[in-house]
Amino acid sequence: MPELPEVEVICRGLEPNLVARTIIAVAFGSQKMRLPLPAHESALWVTGHKIVAVRRRAKFILVDLDSAATILIHLGMTGRLNFFPTGSVVAKHDHARWELDNGLELRFNDTRRFGSVQVITPDQDRAELFKDLGPDPFWSEFNAEYLVLTAKDRQVPVKSFLMDNRVVTGIGNIYASEILFSSGMNPTSPVGLLTIRDWRAIVTNSQLILSEAIACGGTTISDYVNSRGEKGLFQTRLRVYGRAGQPCPNCGQAISQVRLGGRASFYCSACQPVQHPKKSLKKTP
DNA sequence: AACTATACCTGCAAGC
DNA sequence: TGCTTGCAGGTATAGT
Numbered sequence: 210m211p212e213l214p215e216v217e218v219i220c221r222g223l224e225p226n227l228v229a230r231t232i233i234a235v236a237f238g239s240q241k242m243r244l245p246l247p248a249h250e251s252a253l254w255v256t257g258h259k260i261v262a263v264r265r266r267a268k269f270i271l272v273d274l275d276s277a278a279t280i281l282i283h284l285g286m287t288g289r290l291n292f293f294p295t296g297s298v299v300a301k302h303d304h305a306r307w308e309l310d311n312g313l314e315l316r317f318n319d320t321r322r323f324g325s326v327q328v329i330t331p332d333q334d335r336a337e338l339f340k341d342l343g344p345d346p347f348w349s350e351f352n353a354e355y356l357v358l359t360a361k362d363r364q365v366p367v368k369s370f371l372m373d374n375r376v377v378t379g380i381g382n383i384y385a386s387e388i389l390f391s392s393g394m395n396p397t398s399p400v401g402l403l404t405i406r407d408w409r410a411i412v413t414n415s416q417l418i419l420s421e422a423i424a425c426g427g428t429t430i431s432d433y434v435n436s437r438g439e440k441g442l443f444q445t446r447l448r449v450y451g452r453a454g455q456p457c458p459n460c461g462q463a464i465s466q467v468r469l470g471g472r473a474s475f476y477c478s479a480c481q482p483v484q485h486p487k488k489s490l491k492k493t494p
Numbered sequence: 495a496a497c498t499a500t501a502c503c504t505g506c507a508a509g510c
Numbered sequence: 511t512g513c514t515t516g517c518a519g520g521t522a523t524a525g526t
Contacts, residue, residue, distance in 0.1 A: 212520090215519075241502095241503095243502070243522085268520075283520085283521090284520090285521085286503090286519055287518090302504085320503080320505070321504050321505085322503055323502070323503070323520055363496070363497090364496080364497075365496080365497070369498095372520090374521075381519055382518090382519060382520085384519095428519080430519065431518075432518095432519090433519070470497090470498075470499090471499070471500085473517085473518090
C-alpha cells in the first residue's frame with residue numbers, strides 16, 4: 210500500500226497525537242507477521258514510557274520513547290495506523306495496540322501481514338539496522354553523480370533500480386512509473402545506459418512528484434488511509450500508473466503496460482522511447 | 495556479483 | 511450462484 214508519501218503523511222498525522230503521550234499498555238495479536246512481533250519482555254522498554262518523537266526512515270515509522278528504545282513499524286502493503294477509544298471493539302487484522310494516557314489507543318491493522326512491528330532496545334546498533342538502505346530521495350546524497358556511479362556497468366531496468374532499497378528508499382511501484390514518465394525515460398532502459406542528464410531529470414522529478422503526493426495526502430488506489438482514516442487525493446493526478454490503454458496526457462497515444470521484476474509498469478512508448486547506446490559497448494579483440 | 499523468480503498473506507474482481 | 515484465476519501499494523530469499 211504505502212510508498213514514501215503515504216508513510217510520510219501517516220508520520221505527520223501521528224506526530225502531534227503521539228508526542229508527549231505515555232504508553233500505558235501494549236497488546237499484540239497471535240497471528241504470524243513477516244517478522245515476529247516484539248517479545249513479551251520488550252514491554253519493559255515501552256509500557257509506562259513517554260513518546261518523544263515520530264520519524265520516518267525509508268518506509269519505516271520510528272516512534273522514539275524516553276526509555277531510549279524505538280518502536281519500528283513497517284506497513285508492508287496493507288498496514289494502517291489509527292486511533293480508537295480504549296476498549297472499543299477490536300477489528301479483524303488488528304495485530305498490535307498501544308494504549309495511551311488520553312483515552313485512546315493506537316492500532317496497527319494489516320490484512321496481508323506483510324508489515325512488521327519491532328522494538329529496538331537502546332543497546333541495539335541503529336546504524337546496523339539500516340545499513341543496507343540507500344539514501345532518501347530528499348537527501349543531498351541522492352544526486353545524479355551518485356546514480357551514475359551506482360548504475361555503472363549494470364543492466365537492470367531503470368524502474369527496478371529506482372525501486373531497489375539499496376539504491377534509494379521510498380520509491381515504490383506507483384511513483385516509479387510516474388517519475389519515469391515525467392523524466393521521459395523508458396522503464397525498461399538498462400541503467401548503465403543513462404546519462405548524467407537523464408539522472409538529473411530523475412532526481413528532480415522524484416523530489417517534485419513525491420512532494421506533490423505528500424501535499425495531496427498520498428495516493429489511495431483501494432485501501433490506503435492516513436492516521437485519521439482519510440483517503441489520499443494523488444490518485445487523480447496519476448498520469449500513467451493504472452492507465453493502460455488510456456491516452457497519454459502528453460501526446461494522446463495509448464499508455465502501454467509491461468511487467469518488470471514481477472510488477473506492473475506503465476509508460477507511453479512515444480514519450481518514453483527505448484534507450485539506445487551511443488557507442489558500441491563491444492570490446493575490440 | 496548481478497539479476498530473476500518466488501514466497502509470504504488476504505481479499506477482490508473478472509471469467510467461466 | 512458458485513468456483514477458479516490472477517492481481518494488488520513491499521521486501522527477503524533462494525536460485526541461475
